[in-house]
Amino acid sequence: MSKPVAVTGAAGFIGRWVVDELLNQGYSVISLDDFSNGRRENIEEFHNEPRFEFFEGDIRDEAAIERLINQETAACIHLAAEIDVHESLERPNDHFEVNVVGTRNVLEACRATDTRLGLMGTCMVYDMADSEDGIDETHPVKPASPYAGTKLAAENVAESYYHGYDLPVTILRPFNTYGPYQEVGVVPIFVERDLNGEPLKIYGDGTQTRDLLYATDCARFVVDATFSEAAVGEVLNAGTGEDVSINELARLIASDGRNIEHVEHHHPQSEVPKLLCDPSKAKEVLEWEPEYSLEAGIEELRTWLSNRSNK
Incomplete structure (x- = not known):
């Protein structure tokens, strides 16, 4: 059996689809979730899969992260986060503890084991834009909520591990993702x-307006970018361009x-x-393009x- 890929937030909406994509591509998966946002039923279908292992855990718990990420881990895809913009305005400390401190724990475990990391960011970090050309990765950032601020802080810490420790890190910024198993949106x-x-x-x-990306397209982007040598040290958007x-x-x-x-x-x-996403960099670096139109995804x-x- 191949070395497992560690996935945080595996029982969440995008996490569930990332696990599915990893298994479909032949990887083994070891994963955790604390079910604060994820749901047990999201991963029920994987429990009889011998290449899937799950345990309940919190990314703020260093022992749980050390159990998840070790010398045998092929890569880590870090999806666990507090994700509610409105709640972040009411409870900013919760978002800081999970999104910043939790990410620090993941980064430390990856550094100790030299494990490559795909870090889930968010398009909500970008400043407002009116251009019809779409937002590319060089667009200025201006987080408008503690959610966006803590996600950007997590990205910055991850980038410092890439530059300071030569840790293979790729930062992923998919635009608004939708599909089955999503509870909000x-x-x-x-x-x-x-x-x-x-x-x-x-x-x-x-x-x-929103650039709406179907779940399976997002999951394929996350997996492909995490394992791409050309994507190491890069920030990559994913969207439809419409x-x-x-x-x-x-x-x-x-x-x-x-x-x-x-x-x-x-x-x-x-x-x-x-x-509005400009996905041209992901196309150039990964040869990735979305397969679903909005109409097909809604159906x-x-x-x-x-x-x-x-x-």
Whole structure:
């Protein structure tokens, strides 16, 4: 059996798909999650897979990280994080402890074992942009929430380990990802409300745009970038290169006659008005391109949610 790939946050939405992609590519996986954001049912189908090992643990616990990452680890994909923008404004310390201190623990374990690291960042670190060319990796950063600030801090610490210790680190910044097993996010919320015959509710005026990346495309990007020698020391975006307004997204998802309502935004200061990815660097470095159109991804998600509700 090949050396295992360590995955933090394996029971989360993206973590579940990364585990699936690793197994499909023939890797063995050792993983952990504390189920603060992840769900046990997300990884149930993997438990009979001999190449999959899981234990419950918290990235703030150094002993758990040392158990996960050792001399036999082929690589680590670090996905575990506090991820809620609105909650970060209410509870910033929680985000600091998990996203910064937890990442430090992962980096120290990787340094001790010379384990390559794929670090999940976020497109939310970027400053606002109105350009139709999209945001590339050289675009200025300006985190608008403690969530984005702590994720950027984690990236900076990871980059310091690359420059200071020559640790093989790749920083991954996928744009807004959606798909099956996602509990929060505008696309699954809209689709589920539509399936239930409920009105679709939009926070604010709905003119904000997002570049929406399907889950399997994101997972393939994460795995390929983590193992790419050309990507070591790099920051890489992943997206479709097309954005859609939340108003347009609601109209695309809503069935005939379904109401669309606008409601007050709880934290408008944290809302980024336009997110459009320039994925050209990932294409150049990894030969990676998304396979799913927005329409195809929404249909896949709609089918999955329908099947789940009928079980």
